[in-house]
Amino acid sequence: MGSIKEYFSSVGSGVKSLLVGMGVTGKELVTPKITEQYPENRATLNISDRFRAELTLKYDAEGRHRCIACGICQMNCPNGTITLKTKMVELPDGKKKRKLDEYLYDLGSCTFCMLCVTTCPQDALEFSNDFEQAVFTRDKLIKKLNYRPEVADPAPAPKPAAATAPKPAASVAKPVAAASKPAGEAPASPASGSTGEAK
Ligand code: SF4
């Protein structure tokens, strides 16, 4: 008797489990689809702005980047993904300045940790969301980030002319005091004064 009861109990739990599974399947049947039909939908594909696909230098409207070749990003990168090459240039005032020559980034070894971006003192780096980076050989993943032609720095602004300092009041008062004395009278000196008191 006990075994018959157990048999029908197990059949009941099986039917219940089947109905739960069918319920999930039926729900998904009417849920809107979120599968991307890539690459057919390449033109309408919406990639999140925060997606980290590739490191890039930020450029302004005139084609200048903000990198000062300080090397902080290279030092902070945990796996040697960044290689900086620098050069010395002479400024119009004759001073020497270190500038960026080549910024090499190996996409193949980047872990997208973003340490380089967050520690850059110039806010010169960012990640693009251009995810289509498939190539046939790894050496094609090494990219020169300063790929645009170098734009000359703007000329330094001329220094403002130094303001003329006003003359001290004492230097003006002295000649006036001397002019107020009668002609022929010798100016009093501390030495002559002290001689009179002694008599
Ligand atoms: S990208 Fe930023 S941290 Fe890296 S060298 Fe240039 S200024 Fe320095």
Ligand code: SF4
């Ligand atoms: S994201 Fe991380 S691993 Fe990639 S270059 Fe920057 S510091 Fe290096």
